[in-house]
Amino acid sequence: MADESIIHVEDFTAAYDGTVILSQVNFDVYAGEVFVILGGSGCGKSTLLKHMIGLYKPTQGRILIDGADVVAADRQERMDILRKFGVMYQSGALFGSMTLLDNVRLPLEEFTDLPPEAIRLIALMKLKQVGLAGFDNHLPSALSGGMQKRAAIARAMALDPRVLFLDEPSAGLDPITSAELDELIVSLARNLKMTFVIVSHELASIFAIADRVIMLDKKVKGIVATGKPQELREQSDNPWVRQFFSRQASLDG
Amino acid sequence: MDLAPQTLLQFHSETKRDGALQFTVIGRLDSTTTGRIWRQAMEAIGRTKALQVIVDASGIEYCDGSGIAWLVHLQQLQAARGAQLEIRGLHAQFHELLSDAVTGEPLFSTAPVAVRRSFTEQIGKAVCEIFQDIGRVISFVGELFLAMVYAARHPRRVRWRDTLKIAEALGVDALPIVVLIGFLMGLIMAFQAAVPLGQFGAQIFVANLIGLAILRELGPLMTAIVLAGRSGSAFAAELGTMKVREEIDALKTMGLEPVRFLVVPRVIAAVVMTPLLTVFADLVGLMGGSVVLLSLGFPLITFFHQLQSAVSYGSPVGGLVKSFFFGILVAAIGCLRGLQTESGASAVGESTTSAVVSAIVLIVVTDGIFSVIYYYLWV
Numbered sequence: 001m002a003d004e005s006i007i008h009v010e011d012f013t014a015a016y017d018g019t020v021i022l023s024q025v026n027f028d029v030y031a032g033e034v035f036v037i038l039g040g041s042g043c044g045k046s047t048l049l050k051h052m053i054g055l056y057k058p059t060q061g062r063i064l065i066d067g068a069d070v071v072a073a074d075r076q077e078r079m080d081i082l083r084k085f086g087v088m089y090q091s092g093a094l095f096g097s098m099t100l101l102d103n104v105r106l107p108l109e110e111f112t113d114l115p116p117e118a119i120r121l122i123a124l125m126k127l128k129q130v131g132l133a134g135f136d137n138h139l140p141s142a143l144s145g146g147m148q149k150r151a152a153i154a155r156a157m158a159l160d161p162r163v164l165f166l167d168e169p170s171a172g173l174d175p176i177t178s179a180e181l182d183e184l185i186v187s188l189a190r191n192l193k194m195t196f197v198i199v200s201h202e203l204a205s206i207f208a209i210a211d212r213v214i215m216l217d218k219k220v221k222g223i224v225a226t227g228k229p230q231e232l233r234e235q236s237d238n239p240w241v242r243q244f245f246s247r248q249a250s251l252d253g
Numbered sequence: 254m255d256l257a258p259q260t261l262l263q264f265h266s267e268t269k270r271d272g273a274l275q276f277t278v279i280g281r282l283d284s285t286t287t288g289r290i291w292r293q294a295m296e297a298i299g300r301t302k303a304l305q306v307i308v309d310a311s312g313i314e315y316c317d318g319s320g321i322a323w324l325v326h327l328q329q330l331q332a333a334r335g336a337q338l339e340i341r342g343l344h345a346q347f348h349e350l351l352s353d354a355v356t357g358e359p360l361f362s363t364a365p366v367a368v369r370r371s372f373t374e375q376i377g378k379a380v381c382e383i384f385q386d387i388g389r390v391i392s393f394v395g396e397l398f399l400a401m402v403y404a405a406r407h408p409r410r411v412r413w414r415d416t417l418k419i420a421e422a423l424g425v426d427a428l429p430i431v432v433l434i435g436f437l438m439g440l441i442m443a444f445q446a447a448v449p450l451g452q453f454g455a456q457i458f459v460a461n462l463i464g465l466a467i468l469r470e471l472g473p474l475m476t477a478i479v480l481a482g483r484s485g486s487a488f489a490a491e492l493g494t495m496k497v498r499e500e501i502d503a504l505k506t507m508g509l510e511p512v513r514f515l516v517v518p519r520v521i522a523a524v525v526m527t528p529l530l531t532v533f534a535d536l537v538g539l540m541g542g543s544v545v546l547l548s549l550g551f552p553l554i555t556f557f558h559q560l561q562s563a564v565s566y567g568s569p570v571g572g573l574v575k576s577f578f579f580g581i582l583v584a585a586i587g588c589l590r591g592l593q594t595e596s597g598a599s600a601v602g603e604s605t606t607s608a609v610v611s612a613i614v615l616i617v618v619t620d621g622i623f624s625v626i627y628y629y630l631w632v
Binding site: 050053054055078079082083085086087089090091093094095096106107110111 | 499
C-alpha cells in the first residue's frame with residue numbers, strides 16, 4: 001500500500017448549537033485503503049463524514065481531499081473537489097422518480113460531454129459491477145434495501161472517483177445481505193484501487209473489510225484508537241478498546 | 254378462562270397493634286390488577302398516616318413492570334414522608350427487577366429544566382425568528398435569481414424533461430378545477446349582483462362588475478390560490494421528502510445545486526402555466542356571468558357590447574402580469590419551504606402547511622401592491 005495521504009484531517013472541531021461534538025481530531029487516510037470510522041451511537045461518526053464531504057463547515061480545522069482544502073474552497077474549487085469522491089448515504093438517497101439507469105447516468109450527464117450512448121453504456125457497466133445487471137429500468141422503490149444500497153454505490157462510482165464515502169452501509173440490512181455488501185466493497189477496493197472511507201458500527205463487517213480503523217468516543221469527543229482492527233483487539237493500550245473488539249470476536253466464534 | 258382481576262390478585266390491608274400498616278398481596282401483580290391495589294394502598298396510607306408500612310410480598314406469583322412501579326412508588330412515598338417501608342418475602346427474580354429500578358442512575362433527569370422564558374423574551378425571540386426567516390427568503394431569492402440568469406444564458410443546462418412533466422401536473426391537471434371555480438365565481442357574482450342592481454333597473458351593469466372583478470382581481474387571485482393549494486404544497490412535500498431522505502445532500506455532493514436542479518424547472522413551469530390558467534379562469538368567469546345575464550333576458554351581444562365599453566385592455570393584461578408574479582411566488586415559496594424541511598415525517602407536514610400559508614399571504618400582499626401600482630399608472 002502506498003503511503004500517499006489522500007485525505008488529511010487536521011485540528012478538526014465540530015459543534016452544533018454551541019455543543020462540541022468532536023474536538024481536535026487529526027488523522028490521515030492513505031490511498032487505496034479501506035478506512036473505517038467506528039464508534040457507538042452519537043459519537044459523531046456521521047457528523048465527521050458530513051464535514052469531510054463538505055456538507056457542513058467545521059468550527060475549526062482543515063480537511064484536505066487529494067491536497068485540496070474542502071473548507072476553504074470557493075465555488076469552482078468545490079466543483080473540482082466534488083468530482084474526486086462519491087458518497088453513498090445511509091438511506092441510499094437514490095432519486096425516487098428516476099430509474100436506476102437514470103440515477104447512475106445523472107452525474108455523467110452533468111459533468112462529462114460524453115455522447116449519450118457512451119453514458120448509457122458506462123452506467124450499465126457500473127450497475128453490473130455492483131451486481132445489478134438487468135435492473136436498469138427499475139425504480140428504486142421496486143428494490144430491496146440491499147439492492148438500493150448497491151445502486152447507490154454504482155451512482156457514487158459513476159465518475160470513477162478516487163474516494164468513496166459510505167455512511168453505514170450495513171445499517172438496516174440482514175447479516176447475509178450485509179456480508180454480500182462487504183464482499184462487494186472488498187472486491188471494488190482491490191480491483192479498482194479505490195479508497196473507501198466507511199462509517200460503521202458493525203464489528204463483524206469491520207473485521208472483514210477494514211485495513212485501518214479509527215474509533216471515536218463520545219466522552220473523549222475524539223479518537224480513542226487508531227490501527228488495524230486485529231492489532232487493536234490484541235495490543236491496544238486501552239483495555240476498553242481491547243474489550244470492545246474482542247467481545248465481538250468472541251460472538252463471531 | 255377469563256378471570257376477573259379481583260380473583261387473580263388478593264389484597265388485604267390491616268393495621269397491626271404496633272401501628273404498622275401491613276399489605277398482604279397474593280397472586281398476579283400485573284398491569285390489569287395493580288391499578289386497583291395502587292389506589293387502595295394509597296388510600297390506606299393516607300388514612301392511617303402509618304410510619305411503618307410492611308408489604309408481605311411472599312404470595313406474589315407474578316410481578317411485571319407495573320407491580321414493580323407500585324413498590325417503587327411506595328418506597329419513594331415513604332422516604333418522602335420520612336417513614337419506613339419493608340418488603341417481605343419478595344421472590345428473588347422480582348427483587349432483581351426492583352433493585353434495577355431503584356439503584357444506579359436516577360429515574361428523573363437531574364439536569365435543570367429549561368428556564369421558562371419571560372413574555373418579553375418570547376416576543377423578542379419570535380421577532381428574531383421572523384427576521385431570520387426574511388433573511389433566508391432574501392438569500393433564496395438571490396440564489397434563485399442567479400440560477401434563472403444562468404438558465405437563461407445556458408438554456409441547454411435546464412432540465413426540460415422535468416420542466417415539462419411539472420408543467421403538465423401544475424397546468425394541465427389543474428385546468429378542470431380552475432375552470433370550475435372560475436365559472437362558478439362568475440356565475441355566483443353575477444347572480445348576487447343582479448338582484449340589488451335590478452332594484453335600480455341597472456341589471457345590464459352586471460357585465461361591468463363581472464368584467465372588472467374577474468379580469469382584474471378574481472381570475473388571477475383564484476388561480477394563484479388554487480395553485481398554492483395544489484402545486485405549492487406538492488413542491489414543498491416533494492422537496493421536503495427528498496431532504497429527509499438525504500437526496501438533497503446527495504445532489505449537493507454530486508455538485509448539482511438543488512436550486513438549479515430542482516427549483517428552476519418548477520419556477521419555469523409555474524411562470525408559464527399560471528398566466529395560461531388565468532386566461533382560462535378569466536374566460537370561463539365571463540361565461541359564468543353571461544349565463545346569468547342570458548337568463549335575465551339580455552342577449553349575448555348586449556353582454557359583449559357592455560363588456561367592451563366597460564373593460565379596457567389594461568384589465569386583462571394587468572391581471573396576467575400579476576399572475577406571472579403569483580406563479581413565481583407559489584413555486585418559489587413551495588420549493589423554499591421544502592428545502593428548509595428539518596428531519597422527520599412531521600417536518601414534511603409542517604413545510605407543506607407553511608408553504609400554502611406563506612404563499613397565500615404573499616399572493617394577497619402582492620395583489621395589494623399591484624392595486625396601488627395600477628392605480629397610479631392608470632388613473
